[in-house]
Amino acid sequence: MPRTRAGFTLAVIAAASLTGCGVGGAGTGSSQQTVASDAPLKGAITFQTWSLKNDKFTPYFTALIKDFETQHPGTTVNWVDQPGDGYADKVSSQVTSDSLPDVINLPQDIAHSVAKVGGLLDLSKNVPTLAQDYVHSGVAAYTYPDLGGDGFAFPWYLGTDxxxxxxxxxxxxxxxxxxxxxxxxxxxxxxxxxxxxxxxxxxxxxxxxxxxxxxxxxxxxxxxxxxxxxxxxxxxxxxxxxxxxxxxxxxxxxxxxxxxxxxxxxxxxxxxxxxxxxxxxxxxxxxxxxxxxxxxxxxxxxxxxxPLYVQGISVAAKSKNLPLALAFGRFVTDDANQKAFIKLAPGFLPGSAASANDPAYSKSDGTAQGDASVIAYQDMQKAVIFTxxxxxxxxxxxxxxxxxxxxxxxxxxxxxxxxxxxxxxxxxxx
Structure with a gap:
């Protein structure tokens, strides 16, 4: 699972920006909408990941979706996974064709380009506890001063040096x-x-x-x-x-x-x-x-x-089922599901604030590797994306x-x- 300073994913690296793919200009303002917190959860949504459909992660996502659908009868989550190569171009095409998935895995740079054209829901307007539920560095990574939003993704899996x-x-x-x-x-x-x-x-x-x-x-x-x-x-x-x-x-x-x-x-x-x-x-x-x-x-x-490396889960502003999309985005990134995901991805860290209470990240076993794991979690708290x-x-x-x-x-x-x-x-x- 390679990683670079420009951004990372569990299986492939892509540093391309949508700004160079024809998606740019001023935002439409659709990202500023507010989703009713008491809206019933029903219907179907599409969930897109980036190069994570394989023998290692497919069983995890299959069980995750089944668990969510069981907790919320009458809902359906359709999971699609895009190959690593050309992901920015694929997302650009989805934006321009109004086919962006309801819930989507995006790195910080691609998320910025989609948010710039009003394509992502501003989570700070819809999740009052965003700053308390997720690590500060991860929330800050998806806060863009030029767009005025305070969080265009739930921090999902993170890395640092x-x-x-x-x-x-x-x-x-x-x-x-x-x-x-x-x-x-x-x-x-x-x-x-x-x-x-x-x-x-x-x-x-x-x-x-x-x-x-x-x-x-x-x-x-x-x-x-x-x-x-x-x-x-x-x-x-x-x-x-x-x-x-x-x-x-x-x-x-x-x-x-x-x-x-x-x-x-x-x-x-x-x-x-x-x-x-x-x-x-x-x-x-x-x-x-x-x-x-x-x-x-x-x-x-x-x-x-x-330095901070981060992948996030965003919600499409134009989703036709925003209540369900927002609920599933939070479910994917809640503390229990994040930590279960990270167990399959050694070297990465969960973006949930509650993970700080997990001994795996707070207490070394006395070995050099144990020390390094705790140091990495501590570094992540104050890490920033330099690029x-x-x-x-x-x-x-x-x-x-x-x-x-x-x-x-x-x-x-x-x-x-x-x-x-x-x-x-x-x-x-x-």
């Missing part, structure tokens, strides 16, 4: 595994110690900066109304200057800015670098794939602010190019960020 360290490498180079970095500045300081002690053979840092580093400098990526990019700040430039200095001093692999760079995780697996990030079950999965490395791994909270829903691959490519120019001394950090902001806004306007 935990820091993982190679204890043997740390000790070999004079670093204490009990005093791990908590901030970017502490990371740079310890990277110098490792570099100097190993004669430049070992690395603690092994990735160039990106959007997450800009946000962690205290810089908002967009204007408060969410309509323009504006991240060329003095703190962001100072952060980039620190990366530039670290790169020049040899604290990062020399090829980190080139096409031959294998990636942070691959280098950690090879035990060429001593720090990486991953989901809460990283140690467990490494035990199976790399049993000699696993015993050396020590977990700690993500540096500064952790705005309108951020595109083209914007990211240009930012990476500007970062490389700055880190190799061809541009100042401020100029590189100015250029990235200008280009991002140009692309946004298109």
């Amino acid at each position: 935990v820091s993982f360290w190679n204890k043997a490498m740390l000790q070999r180079d004079g670093l204490d595994p009990a005093k791990l970095p908590k901030t970017f500045d502490e990371l740079v300081a310890q990277a110098k110690v490792m570099h100097d002690a190993s004669g430049g053979k070992d690395y603690l840092m092994s990735r160039p900066p990106g959007l997450s580093d800009i946000v962690n400098s205290g810089t908002p990526l967009m204007t408060p109304d969410g309509k323009k990019f504006d991240f060329s700040s003095a703190p962001a430039a100072a952060m980039l200057d620190k990366y530039t200095a670290a790169y020049a001093a040899g604290y990062l692999p020399s090829n980190v800015l080139t096409s031959t760079y294998e990636g942070n995780s691959a280098l950690f697996t090879k035990q060429e670098v001593a720090w990486t990030t991953g989901g809460g079950n990283y140690i467990q999965s490494t035990t199976q794939s790399n049993p000699t490395l696993a015993p050396q791994i020590v977990p700690s909270p993500a540096l500064d602010t952790p 705005p829903p309108v951020w595109t691959d083209a914007m990211n490519t240009f930012l990476n190019q500007q970062v490389a120019l700055a880190m190799t001394g061809k541009e100042s950090a401020k100029q590189a960020l100015d250029n990235a902001v200008s280009r991002a806004n140009q692309l946004l306007g298109q």
Whole structure:
């Protein structure tokens, strides 16, 4: 079940945005409607998931739907599952043809595009306890300042990053595994110690900066109304200057800015670098794939602010059976059903607030893996999605190019960020 920084699903990744698929423009306002809380539940609805129909999850959804229909006689839930590839295009087609399913699994970026044209019900207008029933970070992920809504999906399954360290490498180079970095500045300081002690053979840092580093400098990526990019700040430039200095001093692999760079995780697996990030079950999965490395791994909270990855359950604003759709959306994402689903998906976390009372997320069994699971749940509470829903691959490519120019001394950090902001806004306007 792969995962990326741009968004995730249990079986496939898709970072495409509907904004680029012909769905855009001002909202219609239909998402602001209110559903009668005492309306009878009857009739049929369609429920759509994303690449979850398989031997592992089909029995779960079959039982889930049967349970709901049994509790509400006279109702029918028709489950459809879309393949992973081309999901954004499929949803775009459903929107334009007025065939969007009543209840639909959407990642944050695609949900934004559908909500932008009035396609999703604003749950904050219909679920008074939304903020209390679901984890704050998950609700915030589907709150879009440019649209004015406070929740366009029930947070369903979530992920975040935990820091993982190679204890043997740390000790070999004079670093204490009990005093791990908590901030970017502490990371740079310890990277110098490792570099100097190993004669430049070992690395603690092994990735160039990106959007997450800009946000962690205290810089908002967009204007408060969410309509323009504006991240060329003095703190962001100072952060980039620190990366530039670290790169020049040899604290990062020399090829980190080139096409031959294998990636942070691959280098950690090879035990060429001593720090990486991953989901809460990283140690467990490494035990199976790399049993000699696993015993050396020590977990700690993500540096500064952790990233959030989230999938949600939205309700179509134009559903012909809104009371039933809303009730089923809440049922799918209630605490009991979320935790049952997560048991089938190691490494992911439930979006229900009540899950905090589950010992699986609140108390370690004393192992490194147990510690990592608890750390991941704690990280999730304060995690944020660094990538705005309108951020595109083209914007990211240009930012990476500007970062490389700055880190190799061809541009100042401020100029590189100015250029990235200008280009991002140009692309946004298109």
